[in-house]
Each structure stands twice: as C-alpha cells, then as structure tokens.
Amino acid sequence: MLPWGFLFSRAFSRDPHTAYAELRRQGPVHRIDFPPGAEAFLVVDHEHGRAALNDPRLSKDTAHSTLPVPSEPYFGGTMLGVDPPDHTRLRGLVVKAFTARRTEALRPRVQEIADGLLDALAPRGEADLIADFAVPLPIQVICELLGVPAEDRDAFRAWTTVLTAPVLDRAAAERRRETARAFDHYLRGVFDARRAEPRDDLLTALLRARDGDAALTEAELRNTIGLLIVAGHDTTVNLIGNGVLALLRSPGQYGLLRDDPSLLPGAVEELLRYDGPLERASQRIALEDMEIAGTPVPRGSWVHVSLAAADRDPAAFSDPDILDITRPTARHVAFGHGLHFCLGAPLARLEGQVAFGALLERFPSLALAVPSEELRWHRSGSIVRGLKSLPVRF
Incomplete structure (x- = not known):
C-alpha cells in the first residue's frame, strides 16, 4: 500500500510524473492510505481514470465513506460534493447564470487587466510571475465578473488568499473558519444590495436564476460563489x-508560440x-462493491483519480512527456470528465489564452531568474499542483 x-513528499511535488510513470508500469490501480485510515485507491491510467470520473457508482458525497470527513468551507453542499x-x-441553475456568452464577453476586459499588470512589471526587468501576475489576474477577473466594488477588492483578495491556502495545522484551520465567517457576512450584505439594486453581473444573474419554482437557497448561493472563487482562482x-x-523549459515551443x-x-x-x-480529481466514494481494472474496490472506499497521470499515459498520448503545442489534445482530463466536468473551464481557458499571449508579446525573451531546480512547489497533498x-x- x-x-x-x-x-506530500518534496520529491513528489517537484516531479509527480516520474512517480506516476513507475506506478503505471506496475498497474493502473494502487491501494493508498489517504485519507489515513480509509480504504482507498489511486487510479493512474487514462482509460480507467477517465471512466471512473463519470461512473455513477462513485459518489462525490463523503457521507458514503467508511471514514467520513468534515466538509471544507464552500465545498460541502456545492455541486462539487453532491450527486444527482x-x-x-x-449545476443547471448556475449554468443559467454562468453562460458561455457572459464568459466570452469578458475577453477584452481580461486583456486590459493582463496588459495593466504587465505595464506595471515592465520597468522592473524581473518579477515573481506567480505573485505579480498569475495571482492578481484571476482575482481581478472574478471581482469584475461578480461585480465586487473596487473599494472592496483588497479585502476580497485577502479573504480568498486564506480560503485557497492549504490547511496544514489547527491554526490554519481556525484562520480559514474565521475568514469564512467574515466572507459570509460580506456576501450577505452584497446579496441584499443586489436584490435592492440589480446589476448586469454574475451575482445578480445567480440571484435571479430559476428553474420553475427551483432557485438557489441563500446557503447554496454563498457556497456556489465561494466555490467559483476558490476553484477558479487556483485553476488559473x-x-x-x-x-x-x-x-x-522547452525553448523551441516557446519560440513557436511567440512567433505564431x-x-x-x-x-x-x-x-x-x-x-x-x-494533480488529482476531487474524491469519489464507492457506493457498492465494484472493480476497477480488475482490482476489487469495496463499498465505502475512496477512489482518487490522478489527472496528471492520466494525461501522461503513453497508451493515450504519443510521447506524453514531450511538450508539443500542435498536439491534438481533445482527450485530456485536466478539467475532469463527465458529470462533474469543471464549470469554470471556459473562463480558465480564456484567461490562459490572454495571459500567455500577453506575456509572450510583451516579454519575448522571458527567462527563469533562478536555476530550475531551485523552484519550489506547494506540498499540501491537496488536489492542486502549483508553484x-x-x-x-525580461
């Protein structure tokens, strides 16, 4: 096991792909002690991982686990943690508000935000691209999308920084609970203001979203907005x-994209x-005794699908460890697959296209300022993978 x-190891956070390649050679499914004490399995190939992401026998509700865990703020009770x-x-109610048209309409404003951030960096000649660009871009975009007033955005960013940080000890857990309470209080006030004075923003659209007599409850609305912020922020x-x-790390690909x-x-x-x-999809819980790739998975077991491993599977992608920006990649599972496919994927894609395009145009000779081996990755054991x-x- x-x-x-x-x-959680430093070696794994630096290079999970090598570790997963070795596991794949041994087989597609492995028992793992995570969460500690639970019966749990890790799926590391594309075929069975993709199938598991859309298997109705695998629930998102941890109440079905033999080892239930407390819900995270903004995840319990959202579409991320419930089943049909x-x-x-x-999802149907949120989709009515978070439309493709609303997302695409943001493109000029996302471009403007990205250009403004790069304008501020240009005279310096160096930067931490995470703190100075990758973090503020999605925060400003989600504030614009929701209609958060400009004067509230510093507080909003401070709250979301805590809510998206890993929880590694009791002090961090208590800090997140306090932040969640403050954020809830703020959102209640914003909801009241939007009901009194509706605007053309996502928050007003969510308040108005209905399917017959069905609408989002107050708690569901708060949790949905929190989920959009937390999930969308880390993803981008x-x-x-x-x-x-x-x-x-692939100068030929960098040059190819910069020039075209x-x-x-x-x-x-x-x-x-x-x-x-x-790095992984959020948890699944087996609703019945079942098998994955011939491995018995008892009812109540946790099933973790490694998205990173599935997307480097040589059975699904030729030369998977080589970056090729001209590769057809329709089958990747970076945003999941099936019923729980990431709702914010179109916005993340839009932000990615704008961010990479703006960076390569503004800083065509962008280079690492430290040796690659000195870079540090988050080692939280959570599902995210980031520097x-x-x-x-530049």
Missing part, C-alpha cells in the same frame, strides 16, 4: 505558472495536458 506521505439529483439542480493561477515554466499567436488555443490545451493545474513562486527576468 502507498503511504499517505507519498502525496441535487447536482443536476445546482496554476495554469499560468505551470504553463509558463513548461514553455521556458494563432496557436494559443491549442497551446493552452497542451499545457493543460502536460502539467495541468490539478510557490516563479522568478523571471
């Missing part, structure tokens, strides 16, 4: 950070496949 520390029919209702930050690093911006949509998909923002910082010069 793999120990729970497998997912509740999931169907919640890590897409930008991981993607820029991958390009800098028409390749941006496909390049974003390949960067998602190559080293995506999520702590990315020092660059």
Whole structure:
C-alpha cells in the first residue's frame, strides 16, 4: 500500500510524473492510505481514470465513506460534493447564470487587466510571475465578473488568499473558519444590495436564476460563489505558472508560440495536458462493491483519480512527456470528465489564452531568474499542483 506521505513528499511535488510513470508500469490501480485510515485507491491510467470520473457508482458525497470527513468551507453542499439529483439542480441553475456568452464577453476586459499588470512589471526587468501576475489576474477577473466594488477588492483578495491556502495545522484551520465567517457576512450584505439594486453581473444573474419554482437557497448561493472563487482562482493561477515554466523549459515551443499567436488555443490545451493545474480529481466514494481494472474496490472506499497521470499515459498520448503545442489534445482530463466536468473551464481557458499571449508579446525573451531546480512547489497533498513562486527576468 502507498503511504499517505507519498502525496506530500518534496520529491513528489517537484516531479509527480516520474512517480506516476513507475506506478503505471506496475498497474493502473494502487491501494493508498489517504485519507489515513480509509480504504482507498489511486487510479493512474487514462482509460480507467477517465471512466471512473463519470461512473455513477462513485459518489462525490463523503457521507458514503467508511471514514467520513468534515466538509471544507464552500465545498460541502456545492455541486462539487453532491450527486444527482441535487447536482443536476445546482449545476443547471448556475449554468443559467454562468453562460458561455457572459464568459466570452469578458475577453477584452481580461486583456486590459493582463496588459495593466504587465505595464506595471515592465520597468522592473524581473518579477515573481506567480505573485505579480498569475495571482492578481484571476482575482481581478472574478471581482469584475461578480461585480465586487473596487473599494472592496483588497479585502476580497485577502479573504480568498486564506480560503485557497492549504490547511496544514489547527491554526490554519481556525484562520480559514474565521475568514469564512467574515466572507459570509460580506456576501450577505452584497446579496441584499443586489436584490435592492440589480446589476448586469454574475451575482445578480445567480440571484435571479430559476428553474420553475427551483432557485438557489441563500446557503447554496454563498457556497456556489465561494466555490467559483476558490476553484477558479487556483485553476488559473496554476495554469499560468505551470504553463509558463513548461514553455521556458522547452525553448523551441516557446519560440513557436511567440512567433505564431494563432496557436494559443491549442497551446493552452497542451499545457493543460502536460502539467495541468490539478494533480488529482476531487474524491469519489464507492457506493457498492465494484472493480476497477480488475482490482476489487469495496463499498465505502475512496477512489482518487490522478489527472496528471492520466494525461501522461503513453497508451493515450504519443510521447506524453514531450511538450508539443500542435498536439491534438481533445482527450485530456485536466478539467475532469463527465458529470462533474469543471464549470469554470471556459473562463480558465480564456484567461490562459490572454495571459500567455500577453506575456509572450510583451516579454519575448522571458527567462527563469533562478536555476530550475531551485523552484519550489506547494506540498499540501491537496488536489492542486502549483508553484510557490516563479522568478523571471525580461
């Protein structure tokens, strides 16, 4: 059995792909002690991982586990942690507000925000691309999307920084609980203001979203907004950070994309496949005794699907460890698959296209400011994969 520390080690955070390649050679499914004490399994190939992501026998509700865990703020009770029919209702209501048209309409403003951030960096000649660009870009975008007033955005960013940070000890857990309470109080006030004075923003659209007599409850509305912020924030930050690093480590691909911006949509998909923002999918719980790739999975077991491993599976992608921005990558699972496919994927893709395009145009000779081996990755054991910082010069 793999120990729970497998997912928390420095070596794994630096290079999970080598570890997963070795596991794949041994077989597609492995027992793992995570969460500690639970009967749990890790799926590391594309075929069975992709199937598990859309298997109705695998529930998102940890109440079905033989080792239930407390819900995280903003995840319990959202579509991320429930099954149909509740999931169907919640997702349907949010989709009515979070439309493709609303997302695409943001493109000029996302470009403006990205350009403004780079304008501020240009005179310096060097920067931490995570803190100075990858983090503030999605925060400003989500504030614009929701209609958060400009005067509240510093507080909003401070709250979301805590809510998206890993919880590694009791002090961090208590800090997150206090922040969640403050954020809830703020959101209640904003909801009251929007009901009194509706605007053309996502928050007003969510308040108005209905399907017959069904609408989001107050708690569901707060949790949905929290989920959009937390999930969308980490996804975009890590897409930008991981993607820029991958390009800098592949100078030929960097030059190809810099010289031909028409390749941006496909390049974003390949960067998602190559080293995506999520290392694993969120948990699944077996509702019945079942098998995955011939491995017995008892009822109540946790099933973890490694998205990173699935997207480097040589059975699904030729030369998977090579970055190729011209590769057809329609089958990657960086945003999941099936019923729980990431609702914010179109926004993350848009932000990625704008961010990479703006960076390569503004700083065509972008380079790492430290040796690659000095870079540090978050070692939280959570599902996200991202750099702590990315020092660059230009």
